[in-house]
Amino acid sequence: MKKKLIIGVSVAAITAMALTGCSSSRSGGSSSSDSIPKGSTIGVSLPAKTSQNWVLAKAAFESALKADGFKADVQYAAATNTVPDQQSQISAMIQKGDKALIIAAQDGAQLGTQVKQAKAAGIPVIAWDRNITGTKNVDYYVAFNNYKVGQLQGQALLDGMKARKSSGPYDIELFAGASTDANAPVFFDGAMSVLEPKIKDGTLKVLSGQTTFAQVNTAGWLAQNAQTRMSNLLQKTYSGNEELDGVLSPNDTLGRAIIQAIQQDHKTVPIVTGQDSETASIPLIMNGTQYSTIYKNTNEEANAAVKLVKTLSDGKKPATVIDKKNNYNGVKTVPAIELTPVLITKENAVKEYANNPTLEALAKAGAK
Numbered sequence: 367m368k369k370k371l372i373i374g375v376s377v378a379a380i381t382a383m384a385l386t387g388c389s390s391s392r393s394g395g396s397s398s399s400d401s402i403p404k405g406s407t408i409g410v411s412l413p414a415k416t417s418q419n420w421v422l423a424k425a426a427f428e429s430a431l432k433a434d435g436f437k438a439d440v441q442y443a444a445a446t447n448t449v450p451d452q453q454s455q456i457s458a459m460i461q462k463g464d465k466a467l468i469i470a471a472q473d474g475a476q477l478g479t480q481v482k483q484a485k486a487a488g489i490p491v492i493a494w495d496r497n498i499t500g501t502k503n504v505d506y507y508v509a510f511n512n513y514k515v516g517q518l519q520g521q522a523l524l525d526g527m528k529a530r531k532s533s534g535p536y537d538i539e540l541f542a543g544a545s546t547d548a549n550a551p552v553f554f555d556g557a558m559s560v561l562e563p564k565i566k567d568g569t570l571k572v573l574s575g576q577t578t579f580a581q582v583n584t585a586g587w588l589a590q591n592a593q594t595r596m597s598n599l600l601q602k603t604y605s606g607n608e609e610l611d612g613v614l615s616p617n618d619t620l621g622r623a624i625i626q627a628i629q630q631d632h633k634t635v636p637i638v639t640g641q642d643s644e645t646a647s648i649p650l651i652m653n654g655t656q657y658s659t660i661y662k663n664t665n666e667e668a669n670a671a672v673k674l675v676k677t678l679s680d681g682k683k684p685a686t687v688i689d690k691k692n693n694y695n696g697v698k699t700v701p702a703i704e705l706t707p708v709l710i711t712k713e714n715a716v717k718e719y720a721n722n723p724t725l726e727a728l729a730k731a732g733a734k
């Protein structure tokens with residue numbers, strides 16, 4: 367009994383530390399931290415450009431690495447043969463002698479061999495934005511709090527529907543990202559932590575009956591796949607008087623595809639969520655077509671990874687959090703630097719984008 371209590375307390379304490387995000391851990395870091403000489407080349411391996419955040423990442427890394435005196439070797443995985451392409455690029459980075467690797471995985475489960483090679487060569491591995499799974503050979507993870515992203519999306523869906531129609535029940539459909547991306551189930555779990563109790567108490571109804579990640583994921587995060595699924599749902603489930611009140615979309619690219627499918631079916635666009643603050647979605651948010659997005663500043667995320675490289679290069683231990691819910695990769699909870707995502711609707715867009723001239727201008731133009 368006594369033993370149980372102690373375990374209970376420590377788990378709660380760890381969870382609290384993880385949630386507040388202000389704890390620091392001195393364990394789990396790379397043993398090869400002193401092997402990043404000043405001015406060395408850092409490999410940054412990015413996935414295919416399935417959303418705008420990846421497009422922005424290249425310039426963000428090049429400028430952040432330059433500012434800290436490193437040389438940048440930034441590469442994308444090709445749109446086709448993406449996984450083998452990223453695998454061979456990472457192996458080539460190791461062979462060339464890049465001194466640290468920052469990796470955003472196309473398929474988080476397919477890089478075990480490459481990160482093992484990195485470990486053998488004494489090269490620290492930082493998973494960036496997407497975790498690398500099924501391996502102990504990933505040293506750090508830098509990302510926005512993905513579970514929190516999902517929670518914000520779930521809450522936005524509820525708030526948006528309530529603002530339109532003061533009481534339920536509300537008919538909704540659910541979409542998730544790619545099963546090959548370790549983030550996608552975490553976003554979905556975060557959203558479902560908000561939505562599931564409301565499904566159980568009858569406030570929300572999912573008329574298709576598709577509520578599990580296995581049923582609602584979107585292969586490759588591809589817009590076409592979400593658009594096709596939405597069209598099929600409309601034909602099968604909403605061809606009568608049923609009214610769709612909301613759609614949980616995990617990002618903006620898929621949100622716009624879902625909206626397009628609904629518009630093609632001549633239906634009123636329901637509350638649709640998103641993520642990434644893509645330039646194509648801001649006007650839609652400002653004119654009320656898309657309800658919400660999430661702001662994850664790509665520069666901030668790249669800077670955090672580069673600061674970590676700099677800290678290791680200086681021979682210091684970085685401050686990290688141990689957050690199992692977000693950062694467990696199936697083998698270990700990867701010590702992480704977690705950034706805070708921000709929910710955006712047309713109410714706060716101008717204010718929250720104040721540090722980003724492109725997004726601020728779009729929000730201001732839409733607010734007129």
Ligand code: BGC
Nearest residue numbers: 416417419496547549587617
């Ligand atoms: C990223 C999202 C992005 C998605 C699709 C995820 O891993 O965290 O920002 O929308 O991939 O590219």
